[in-house]
Amino acid sequence: MRSVGSHLIFELWGCDDSINSPEIVQQTLRELTEVAKARLLGLHLHPFSPQGVTGVAVISESHILIHTWPEIGYAAVDLFTCGEPVDPDAVVPVLKQRFNPTHVQVLQLFRGIAGD
Amino acid sequence: MRSVGSHLIFELWGCDDSINSPEIVQQTLRELTEVAKARLLGLHLHPFSPQGVTGVAVISESHILIHTWPEIGYAAVDLFTCGEPVDPDAVVPVLKQRFNPTHVQVLQLFRGIAGD
Numbered sequence: 001m002r003s004v005g006s007h008l009i010f011e012l013w014g015c016d017d018s019i020n021s022p023e024i025v026q027q028t029l030r031e032l033t034e035v036a037k038a039r040l041l042g043l044h045l046h047p048f049s050p051q052g053v054t055g056v057a058v059i060s061e062s063h064i065l066i067h068t069w070p071e072i073g074y075a076a077v078d079l080f081t082c083g084e085p086v087d088p089d090a091v092v093p094v095l096k097q098r099f100n101p102t103h104v105q106v107l108q109l110f111r112g113i114a115g116d
Numbered sequence: 117m118r119s120v121g122s123h124l125i126f127e128l129w130g131c132d133d134s135i136n137s138p139e140i141v142q143q144t145l146r147e148l149t150e151v152a153k154a155r156l157l158g159l160h161l162h163p164f165s166p167q168g169v170t171g172v173a174v175i176s177e178s179h180i181l182i183h184t185w186p187e188i189g190y191a192a193v194d195l196f197t198c199g200e201p202v203d204p205d206a207v208v209p210v211l212k213q214r215f216n217p218t219h220v221q222v223l224q225l226f227r228g229i230a231g232d
Binding site: 004005007009011041042044046048054056058060062063065067069072074076078080107109111112114 | 176196227
């Protein structure tokens with residue numbers, strides 16, 4: 001099965017206050033870029049008032065995204081990569097270490113599947 | 117069913133050369149922001165060499181993303197919104213008008229589903 005990219009979707013619940021920190025979100029994006037062995041092209045942070053952060057790492061033709069809702073301890077993380085798919089088992093430890101979720105769900109989509 | 121956000125995923129095939137234009141990708145992001153009735157917080161364009169574009173519109177706590185691969189006529193579009201879900205039927209005409217795909221697939225995920 002040929003596909004253009006792997007799109008990993010993480011749902012994190014029970015996160016601690018770290019998800020309200022733009023600095024920690026930014027650091028997590030950098031670490032995930034390393035895990036994905038990707039080239040970082042741009043890093044954009046948008047803190048919200050009174051709380052919440054959106055962070056986008058644009059990597060070579062793909063992206064890593066973190067949206068956080070500290071008021072409910074929830075964070076949505078997307079990792080869209082080209083080439084060799086990133087192993088979710090390499091990503092989850094980073095997310096657990098940074099955000100301390102009590103529950104993690106993972107979904108993997110393959111984007112751009114070409115039929116022959 | 118309560119959820120934090122609606123995540124619409126579009127797979128566009130058979131697109132014309134418009135997907136290689138950062139200006140058209142940017143214009144499309146602006147139009148999709150209007151369709152989503154969202155507030156635009158940041159717009160980031162990353163053209164690639166020799167071809168391809170990544171465009172991110174950060175909107176209120178969510179995002180719209182376009183990645184394009186002109187060499188195979190493929191574009192991946194994501195629309196993650198909070199609040200009232202965006203109707204895919206309102207999005208597809210914009211994508212068709214801008215990128216002229218011959219085939220469109222749509223997937224809708226609900227993110228942050230809270231169990232009671």
